[in-house]
Amino acid sequence: TQLLEQSPQFLSIQEGENLTVYCNSSSVFSSLQWYRQEPGEGPVLLVTVVTGGEVKKLKRLTFQFGDARKDSSLHITAAQPGDTGLYLCAVGWGATNKLIFGTGTLLAVQP
Amino acid sequence: SAVISQKPSRDICQRGTSLTIQCQVDSQVTMMFWYRQQPGQSLTLIATANQGSEATYESGFVIDKFPISRPNLTFSTLTVSNMSPEDSSIYLCSVSGSLYEQYFGPGTRLTVT
Numbered sequence: 001t002q003l004l005e006q007s008p009q010f011l012s013i014q015e016g017e018n019l020t021v022y023c024n025s026s027s028v029f030s031s032l033q034w035y036r037q038e039p040g041e042g043p044v045l046l047v048t049v050v051t052g053g054e055v056k057k058l059k060r061l062t063f064q065f066g067d068a069r070k071d072s073s074l075h076i077t078a079a080q081p082g083d084t085g086l087y088l089c090a091v092g093w094g095a096t097n098k099l100i101f102g103t104g105t106l107l108a109v110q111p
Numbered sequence: 112s113a114v115i116s117q118k119p120s121r122d123i124c125q126r127g128t129s130l131t132i133q134c135q136v137d138s139q140v141t142m143m144f145w146y147r148q149q150p151g152q153s154l155t156l157i158a159t160a161n162q163g164s165e166a167t168y169e170s171g172f173v174i175d176k177f178p179i180s181r182p183n184l185t186f187s188t189l190t191v192s193n194m195s196p197e198d199s200s201i202y203l204c205s206v207s208g209s210l211y212e213q214y215f216g217p218g219t220r221l222t223v224t
Contacts, residue, residue: 031210042115042203042215043154050210088153092211096142096159096167099205099213104153 003027004089004102012108013079021074021105023089028069030092033099037086046074079109113138113206115216123222124194131190132219134204139184144213145177148201157202160187194223 007022023032031050035043047056049065049072056063060083062075076083089102114137124130134143142161146154158166158179166179180188191198199222205213 033212041217042205045208045212045214048210048212086151090211090213096161097207097211097213098144098156098159099154099211100156101154104151106151 002103003100004091006087006089006102006105008105009103010106010108012110015080015109015111016078017109019076019079019107021076021087021107022071023073023102024071025091026070030069032065032069032072033090033092034063034072034074035088035090035101037088038084043086043088076107079107081109081111083107084109112208113140113214115204115206115214117204117216117219119219120217121220121222123224125224126195128194129190129192130194130221131188132202132204132221134187134189134216136185136206140206141184142207143181143187144205144207145179145187145189146203146205148203148218150201154203157189191221194221196223199223 005024033048034046037043047063052069053067054065060077064073087105090099093100116135118133145157148154156169157172158168160166160179160181162181162184178190201218201220203218205215207213
């Protein structure tokens with residue numbers, strides 16, 4: 001079983017639509033990150049959330065950390081083709097700060 | 112943040128051969144990490160490389176198959192040994208920042224025929 005389950009796995013939408021991606025776990029985390037990866041590149045950090053209930057905004061992207069720090073969501077308003085990519089949630093684990101990634105959500109925004 | 116480069120960016124290799132992937136960072140870092148990723152899928156951690164000590168491998172990955180070197184604080188290599196088509200994947204290195212955040216190289220796309 002995966003530590004971090006993301007849903008949906010795939011999402012294809014039209015430009016201008018809104019969407020939400022979910023990252024769920026049964027474990028409690030001290031912090032959680034969201035990354036976006038475009039084809040041919042490595043993942044790029046979007047945000048880190050650390051406080052239960054925390055909401056962070058990055059332009060049209062809104063990130064929320066669950067009150068119990070077990071889950072998180074990413075909401076994109078008025079999606080654009082440039083938002084296309086693989087979205088990954090991740091949590092740090094252990095003394096070496098290794099990252100455990102979620103199952104991933106592949107987003108395609110059609111113009 | 113850190114700027115990370117990887118060589119080669121892609122390669123096509125024959126079954127049974129080995130490939131060494133290089134990872135260079137523009138600053139000194141303690142921990143470097145190696146991941147494997149199937150296109151369009153999530154990342155799986157192969158090992159953690161700490162300068163001056165043996166790499167720590169995750170379950171399912173062994174040193175004989177994926178030997179790692181970490182000769183200094185800005186460089187690491189990952190070798191994929193005795194390759195089979197199942198090793199076809201994207202291999203990425205990363206370094207840690209603060210609060211578990213990591214910065215990634217662009218990846219090496221490996222195809223084994």
